[in-house]
Structure formats: C-alpha cells, structure tokens
Amino acid sequence: MSMDVTFLGTGSAYPSPCRGASAVVFRTEGECWLFDCGEGTQTQFMKSQLRAGRITKIFITHLHGDHMFGLPGFLCTVSLQCSSTVTKQPVDIYGPVGLRDFVWRSLEISHSQLAFPYVVHELVPSEDQCPAEEFKDWSRTGIGDERIPADIQGRTVCEDPEGGSYTLFENDQFTVKAFKLFHRIPSFGFVIHEQERLGKLDVKKLRDFGIQPGPVCGKLKLGASVTLDNGQIVSPSDVLGDPIPGRKVCILGDCSGVISAEAARLCHEADVLVHEATLDDTQMDKAKEHGHSTPKMAAEFAGLCRARKLVLTHFSQRYKPAGMVGDGDEDVSVLKIQAEHHLVGRDVVLAEDFLTINIPIKKTD
C-alpha cells in the first residue's frame, strides 16, 4: 500500500512566493489528510498534483495564523468543487480548543454554506505548553448554542489517563495520537501509526502441514484458524511469517521542545519525523525565545526517537530554496548540514514546497 507525505508550504510566519505557509498532506490509499492550513493552502493545492476535495481529515498543530488562516477559505473552496450529486462525508478537524470557534465564526460572518458537514474535535492544552502570560483558557469563550448548519458537535479530547498522549482515533488501518509541545502558545505533534499487519504465508510451514494452495490458505492469510481433514487445527501463527510492522509518520507543530518523555516513545523509530527548524544553529537563543527550534534541536529529538528520516521544515523566509538564492540571501542548505552534524548516519531532508516523500512498506527482518 503506497504512503507518502507532500509539503505544500514550508515557510515560517507568513506565506511568500518562495514558500507557502504551513501545510503538509499525508496520503495513503483511500485516505488524504491535511496537517495545518496556512493562508494560501488552497492555491498550493491547485499548483500541486493533489486534490483538495479528497481531504477527509484536517489536523491543526496550533492556532497561530500561519497554521490556520487558510482553513475557512479551504473549506469554502472544497465545498464549491463538490459535485452536488455526491454527498461528501463529514470532514473531521482536530486542533486545540478555540479552533471550532474560529472556523464557525469565519464561515458564519462570510455567509458560507458548506455542501458537507464538518466536525471539530478540540484538544485541551495544558499550561506547561507555553509561557504563563500567553496561556488563555479558551474553554470559557465557548460558542454556546450558536451554530451553523454544517457544524457538527465534535469531541473534547483530553490527555490520556496515563499522561503524555491524546488518542484522536483508531481504526483498522491507523492509530493517530497527539502529544504536547512547548511553543509561544500551546502546540501539538501528531503520530500516525499504521497497524501491524499479518505476515506472509510461509510455504515450507504449509507443506509441513500438508496444506495445498487453495481456500484453506486464503482463510489462514486473513487471520482465521482452520481445521484440516485429519482433525488438526492450524492457527495463522503456525503458518504465517513475522508480522509486518506498521509505518510511523510524525508531524510536529512549532516548538522549542516536547513536554514529556512520552513524546519520544510515541515517535520511536518513526519512518518520517517532520520537525520545524525555523532558524539555524547560530540563532538558537532567538529561536528558543520565540518558541522555535534549530537543526541541532530537531536532530537531537530525532536521535532520541531513533527516527529513520528527519525532515526539516517551517523555515524562516530568510532561507531561500536552493534554486532561488539571490545576492544577500541565505541558503537553506546550511540547515541540513547543521542537522546532519548532530545526527550522524541518519537521513536528513529539507522540505520544500511540493516535495513528496514516499514511505515504503517495511520489510520483516
């Protein structure tokens, strides 16, 4: 099953002609999810090979404008593109408390009538996620009974009892959890973990049981036990190879660090870890002051997680993509060199707008 991640915006603070504001698309067969939706994300979709109308879930890491000011317009445009004959399933939106209010008010004031419903599930942040003076309790400014027709009541997602993670949902294919980050305002990271899948049929073991290719094999492959003609019961684990581990993709919002050790456990051996690196290592004090990271900080977290691939993004607009470096501009490649210096032997990639990264199926050892 194919799986990839495409960057539609890799710039910090605001969109520019060189780098769109934050937006990442995760794609696998049948699913297409958007992570953050800065201003202009809908136009970035149009410039890409992806189709905005296929998005079924949206995740917002935090409420800074460069991560969500594109959301009302994105929903309106997807709605315009909807064929009126096809009923589009509700779009699930996950993000910090306050997001629902922003979405419905923006749609309400602009008289936007969506052709499909949406559901905002709000994550409850905690005070340790930002400087004390920046923390606001949005739950007090709830939207009360005011609604627009498209707005379906979602869940309020609290931290799991054991602490350190928020379970957003779990289905046959994936478990998606969030974890807390430290930033100027509460920010979250998201972990998409594919479910482990049954191993392949082991031809030698089948032969030992005297099982011929046919319907019996099919049943075993699907995970059901069978009773052979001789009365012997064969369970799938008797004839299947090692299970195929699920792939893991982690997408972190703006941060100068994580809140709990649970974050590294959730991101353990991530196939792709997307981490911000707003400024280069020589600007680390300034980065931290603004709740941001540098390549060294991103690399250290990736090292702690033993991530297989670290992807840096959310670059200050001062760092131009390789092809666009003019006189007096800074080249973004310095950030790659800095990260590699602290993550020896692992893969470091610089995100750029419209870059797609494939995540191949894991091999069993």
Added chain:
Amino acid sequence: MSMDVTFLGTGSAYPSPCRGASAVVFRTEGECWLFDCGEGTQTQFMKSQLRAGRITKIFITHLHGDHMFGLPGFLCTVSLQCSSTVTKQPVDIYGPVGLRDFVWRSLEISHSQLAFPYVVHELVPSEDQCPAEEFKDWSRTGIGDERIPADIQGRTVCEDPEGGSYTLFENDQFTVKAFKLFHRIPSFGFVIHEQERLGKLDVKKLRDFGIQPGPVCGKLKLGASVTLDNGQIVSPSDVLGDPIPGRKVCILGDCSGVISAEAARLCHEADVLVHEATLDDTQMDKAKEHGHSTPKMAAEFAGLCRARKLVLTHFSQRYKPAGMVGDGDEDVSVLKIQAEHHLVGRDVVLAEDFLTINIPIKKTD
C-alpha cells in the same frame, strides 16, 4: 500628482494560480489604500512592486470570504514588517457591520499582537441590499466589551440623511463615499473623489492688474487675496484660470445592480469605474441568481454614469487570462467584446493580476 490603481486579484469566489482573490490598490502621493483583501493578498503584494506596509486605509466591499479572508494575515504580516522604531499610524478599515468582529476574533484566537493599532468603521447595510433570507442583523452579535489592545473603537457609519450615500471621510485631498449594491449579501461601492484644485495663474490677467512675478503671485496662487500698492484688492478668482476638476475613481463590490439612483450620480463621469463581470452575457440569468453581473450589465451602469473608463474584474475562474488559455479553457477577452458592444466609443479594460492603470491629472477645457 500621480494617481493609479493596481489589481492584485481579479478572480471570483476563490484565489487560483491564474487569478488572486479580490484586491485592488489605489495609490497617490502619500496615500495607499487597499480595496478588498481576499486570501493570498499579502503574497500578491510580495509579487508586485507595491509595499503592503504603506497601506493606510482598507475598504472591504462585503463580507464574502473571497473579499476578506486575507485580512487577518495581511495585518499580521504588515505588523511583522514594521520597524519597531517607527510608530505606524492607525490603519483605518471600512466595511459592513460584522467586519470588526471578524478581524478582532481572528487576531485574538491566533494570539496576534499587532505593532500598530487599527480602527474598524462599520457601514450599516439595509435589507434592500440582498434577498430577504440572507439578511442578518450583525449589530446584535456585537463584540461587547471584549477587545484586543490594537483594536480602537471606530465609527458606525449610517446612510447620509439625504439617502443613497455614506460619507466615510473628507480631507484636503479627497472625499470618500460609499453607496449600496444588491448582492447575495449586502455589498458596497466606494467613490474616491479628489478635491477640485485652484486653476493656474492667468498671465494676461496678472498683467492687466500690473502684477509682476514674485511673492504677490505666490499668495494668489495659494488662494489668498492681496492688496496692491494702489489699494486695489485682488482675489484669486480675478487672476486664476478655471479650477482643475478632481479625478474620480469608483470601485464597486460584487453586485447585480445598484440600489438607488444616487449611485449613478456619485459615479458621474468617473475617470475609472471598476465593476465586476463574473460571467459573460450568455450566463446572465445565472449571474443575477448569484447576485453578480455580466459585461452588459456593467456597461449599462458605466453608460448611465458616463464613466470615462470601465474596468471589468472579478472574473469566474473559468475565464483564463489571454496568455494562459489552454485547450477547453474560455478566453476572458469575450467579456471585453461584450462590454464594448454596449458601451460604444468608451474605453473598456479587462483587469488582470498586477495590471496598473494610471489616472492623469484632468485638463481644463
């Protein structure tokens, strides 16, 4: 004094790579005003020769997303670009009731702290500006005492007592008024009228009074009366030629028509009349149903006003600019032909992104 109008977005409904969402900049020495601010306007500024930080006033024709979803991000980015040492004057924002709520809530939820204050002056629409079922009384959902520090209380602008116009402001250089349009939701047109200026000194008349070039001429030129050595009092009108009429620029929001005859009077002999033409004349029923105009409708209003130049904009994204017409695309030039058909002998221009139109000083006859 130079005066021009630049289009930063000429597309209807949503921004696309071919056409940005609505945004027009009016410029004259010392003034730079933005009319509408669809999503992506800040990026269009960066692609243009204009500087977003120079904008001192913003006018929003109506509250549809394609005309204002770019406003919060625009303000945030201008704020980031502000030098912290220069105190930026408050930015005046004019638009329908409800706009202030949208701006402050978007800034509040995103924890945006602007480096300059802004003042929203809200125009009170009336029920005749849209279909009855679309009219909402936003004044009831006022923001009460909730504020962010940058938000300064503005005026509530009601229709002038004589009816048909709203006076937004008047200074030495300009009078700016608004008038009502019919659309899916209440929409407005804006008229920028330059003040009439004193004529030039008439050399022959000066000679008749025996006035020599020098300080006396200077006083008369500035509009002051002088007493000559022989006791004779000379007033400026005695020696100045005809006054130079002020230029007039009219920028209309989305509409399928105006509400009162006063609109044509306000726009009388406009040097530039910017009018939407969302669909071509073969789609007139559909255009009207959605509260929009076609070239014929725009041309008829321009003819009524005796406008000197009609500029069409807000094109459905189906009409591609001349250079971007691919197989199966519709060419926007058909809209120009249709308008010219109904406005014989007058100038019709199709707006396109980054087009600038100069408005020369008027000549006295």
